[in-house]
Amino acid sequence: MDFERLWLPIVVAVSAAPAFVVAGMVGRGALHLVNGLDPRSVRDPDALQRRLSRLLAAIGFAIVAGAAGLVWADGERDRVLAVVVAMVVAVNGLGVALIVAVARAKGDGRPRR
Numbered sequence: 001m002d003f004e005r006l007w008l009p010i011v012v013a014v015s016a017a018p019a020f021v022v023a024g025m026v027g028r029g030a031l032h033l034v035n036g037l038d039p040r041s042v043r044d045p046d047a048l049q050r051r052l053s054r055l056l057a058a059i060g061f062a063i064v065a066g067a068a069g070l071v072w073a074d075g076e077r078d079r080v081l082a083v084v085v086a087m088v089v090a091v092n093g094l095g096v097a098l099i100v101a102v103a104r105a106k107g108d109g110r111p112r113r
Contacts, residue, residue, distance in 0.1 A: 005075060013067035019060035027053035035102050042105045055098045062090040 022033055026049055031037040034052055039045035066087030073079035 006071065009067040009070040012070060013064050016060040016063035016067075019056050019063065023053045023056035023060060026056060034098075035106075037102065037105060048101070048105050051101055052098065055094055055101060059091055059094045059098070062087060062094060066090075 025033055029039070029045075029049060031039050031042075031045060031049055031052070037048075039049075042048050066083060069083035069087065070080065073083050
């Protein structure tokens with residue numbers, strides 16, 4: 001394989017880096033990165049940061065898997081289309097799960113003591 005066939009999968013794989021970086025930061029307690037969540041306003045901030053971190057990492061892995069699928073597709077139109085559709089469904093499904101988790105965590109928005 002030459003670079004001409006690999007540049008798009010490389011760009012797609014590199015675009016997963018922000019998801020992994022944010023997942024690591026959220027896993028270490030930076031909940032404010034996710035829609036300005038305040039750890040004092042959720043019932044179990046440790047469980048929430050683990051869940052959000054896993055969801056963000058799963059989004060990153062779905063993107064990397066999509067890049068690997070593009071390498072496998074090797075430019076064949078039907079394969080590329082199948083990989084892109086699968087990646088879009090996976091990433092957006094995980095994104096919806098992330099939004100739902102954040103919305104449930106916010107609850108009534110009042111700080112808990």
